[in-house]
Amino acid sequence: MADRDYLGEFEHMIVLALLRLADQAYGVTVRQEIELRTNREVSIGAVYATLDRLEAKGYVKSHRGDPTPERGGRAKRFFRVTAKGVAAVSRTHRALESMTEGLGFIRSYS
Amino acid sequence: MTSQSHVVQPPPLAMWLLTLFALDDAAEHILGDLLEEFTRLASKSGLPFARRWYWRQTLKTVYQLADHGFRTAPWSTMIAVAGGSALRGDAGRLVEPTIFAVLERYHVYEHHFGTYMFFASTGIDIGYLITFLLVGFVVAFVARGREMVATMSLGLFWGALTVVSFPAVVMQSGYGTALSRVTVYFADSMAIVIAGTIVRTHRLGAAARHLQA
Numbered sequence: 001m002a003d004r005d006y007l008g009e010f011e012h013m014i015v016l017a018l019l020r021l022a023d024q025a026y027g028v029t030v031r032q033e034i035e036l037r038t039n040r041e042v043s044i045g046a047v048y049a050t051l052d053r054l055e056a057k058g059y060v061k062s063h064r065g066d067p068t069p070e071r072g073g074r075a076k077r078f079f080r081v082t083a084k085g086v087a088a089v090s091r092t093h094r095a096l097e098s099m100t101e102g103l104g105f106i107r108s109y110s
Numbered sequence: 111m112t113s114q115s116h117v118v119q120p121p122p123l124a125m126w127l128l129t130l131f132a133l134d135d136a137a138e139h140i141l142g143d144l145l146e147e148f149t150r151l152a153s154k155s156g157l158p159f160a161r162r163w164y165w166r167q168t169l170k171t172v173y174q175l176a177d178h179g180f181r182t183a184p185w186s187t188m189i190a191v192a193g194g195s196a197l198r199g200d201a202g203r204l205v206e207p208t209i210f211a212v213l214e215r216y217h218v219y220e221h222h223f224g225t226y227m228f229f230a231s232t233g234i235d236i237g238y239l240i241t242f243l244l245v246g247f248v249v250a251f252v253a254r255g256r257e258m259v260a261t262m263s264l265g266l267f268w269g270a271l272t273v274v275s276f277p278a279v280v281m282q283s284g285y286g287t288a289l290s291r292v293t294v295y296f297a298d299s300m301a302i303v304i305a306g307t308i309v310r311t312h313r314l315g316a317a318a319r320h321l322q323a
Contacts, residue, residue: 027143044143045171048136049178061164074142 005057007092014050015055015089018060026065026076038044051079059085118152120145121161124168125159130173131258140171140308143194179259187253190260191267193247194302198268205237235294242298246305257313261306265299270298 007015017033018025027044030051034042054060065076081089128144129137142168152160179185209229213219218226246261253260272295279288 004318011247028146031147041166043167043170043174044140044176045167045174047267048140049174052178052182068142070146071142074138074145076142077139 004091005088006095007059007088010046010050011059012089012092014047015059015081015085018079019086019089023078023080025079030079043061043102054085055079057084057088058082059088118149118157118160120148120164121168124165127172127298128168128175129314130307131172131179133175133179133255136175144168176259176262179256180263183256187256187260187263190249190253190256191263193252194245194260194264195267197244198245198264198302199246201241202238205241206234209234209237233299238298238299240292242301243305246302247309249302250306250309257306257310258303261303265303268302269296269299272299 011033014030017030018099019038020027020073021033027047031042031047034047046058051060052061055062060079060081062077065078067073067075125141128140133142144164148160148164151163212228213229218229246264249260249264250257272292276292277290279291282288283291
């Protein structure tokens with residue numbers, strides 16, 4: 001049943017940010033990428049809560065980087081999208097395209 | 111050029127709050143990420159701006175962490191809250207009879223009237239505070255890793271009950287008395303949360319010492 005799931009709005013943004021950032025995706029870069037592209041302030045807590053949820057669903061995987069001095073000796077947690085995550089984002093994207101098709105969406109609401 | 115002596119640090123209270131609410135090892139990534147951005151913002155836009163940003167991030171993140179903590183283990187948290195409520199009810203009923211039994215046992219009324227009056231009024235409030243602090247300790251001890259979520263849920267539950275019952279208390283005992291009672295009830299809820307904070311801080315300290323060893 002989970003394989004038929006669609007991504008929520010913020011989950012969708014997070015997965016797209018991970019795909020854009022590739023192997024540079026960790027808390028700071030993901031948060032900044034979403035802020036930069038959506039013009040809304042995003043908290044690091046919201047980013048990690050969503051990433052944890054996506055990891056529990058098997059849509060992303062994470063690993064620890066090395067501790068760095070500019071982070072006070074704390075490690076980064078890097079994320080990447082799994083094949084299951086790519087399928088979920090494609091499914092969600094197709095559903096949104098299908099729902100907006102024929103609405104003259106861009107012309108009417110931009 | 112930033113020398114080691116000029117390294118700016120985020121507000122310690124904000125960092126402590128984040129550590130309290132973070133689950134498992136999440137505090138390491140969250141504090142590291144925030145420090146990285148805080149340092150960049152401080153050099154780019156100034157320290158006051160960076161501090162305001164850090165506090166904004168902290169408050170939003172603490173809310174997210176508490177919400178996430180509850181959602182990832184709703185049943186165990188609710189069981190801790192229900193158990194804590196039952197314990198609070200049972201232990202709360204014992205406070206006044208216990209204090210009066212002790213006062214009677216030592217004939218305080220006859221020999222030390224001032225002391226008797228203190229224990230019969232303020233002493234009862236202190237007794238409740240200590241009792242609810244102990245209830246908070248038990249709940250936090252059981253809800254390992256989710257001490258803050260469990261004790262805050264219990265505190266909020268009783269706080270909400272206090273608000274709901276306020277009109278009834280006003281009708282029964284008048285506005286002035288009701289207001290002082292409500293203050294005491296809120297203090298009881300705070301005692302539960304403070305106990306959660308103490309247990310959480312103690313466990314984090316023990317974990318840090320274990321890592322160092």
